Amino acid sequence: MDISTTSYKRCELVEVAGRIDSASAPRFEEALQEVLERKRYNIVLDLSGLEYISSAGLRAMVSTQKVCKEHGGQLVLAAVPKAIQEVLDLTGLDALFTAYPDTVSAVGSF
Numbered sequence: 001m002d003i004s005t006t007s008y009k010r011c012e013l014v015e016v017a018g019r020i021d022s023a024s025a026p027r028f029e030e031a032l033q034e035v036l037e038r039k040r041y042n043i044v045l046d047l048s049g050l051e052y053i054s055s056a057g058l059r060a061m062v063s064t065q066k067v068c069k070e071h072g073g074q075l076v077l078a079a080v081p082k083a084i085q086e087v088l089d090l091t092g093l094d095a096l097f098t099a100y101p102d103t104v105s106a107v108g109s110f
Contacts, residue, residue, distance in 0.1 A: 002049070003031045010110040011042035013103060017049025020057030029060035036064065041073025044106040048079035058093060065096055074098070078106035 001018035012035045020028050035043055043064065065075040077099040080088070088094040100106035 001027065003028065005031065005035060007040070008107055008110075011044055011107055012038075012040045013044045013046060013107060015046040015049070015103075019052040020050065020060075021052065021054045022056050025054060025056035025060060028057055029063075032060055032064045036067055039071075041068045041071040042110045043068060043073070043075045044078050044100075044103060044110075045075060046078045046103050046106070047081060047084055048103075050081060050084055053084055053087060058087070058091065062093065062096065076100060076106050076109060078103040 001016065001020055001024040004015045006013040006015075014031060014035065016028065018024070032043070045061070061075065068075050075097065077097050079102050080099050085094070085099070088097070098109070100109065
């Protein structure tokens with residue numbers, strides 16, 4: 001799994017590629033936690049390169065969204081692959097996240 005973070009004026013862009021499974025989920029959660037520790041509560045999660053996400057990865061996304069909302073922010077998704085969207089739909093988590101077709105529109109939403 002590869003993770004990179006880019007800071008913009010109004011939000012943070014977190015790009016994730018590869019697989020978020022039980023082995024890599026702690027690293028994913030740590031990357032999101034580092035963004036929150038910098039008091040950045042508007043986050044765009046670019047999932048365009050994501051192939052798989054486990055329940056541990058979904059849990060990290062939900063807990064990050066909760067903290068963002070508590071501080072008046074939001075975690076939004078960008079470029080969600082079809083397979084990942086199906087997982088979100090099946091788990092009912094699609095209702096928790098606003099999804100955008102690409103990172104430009106997601107970043108522009110803030």
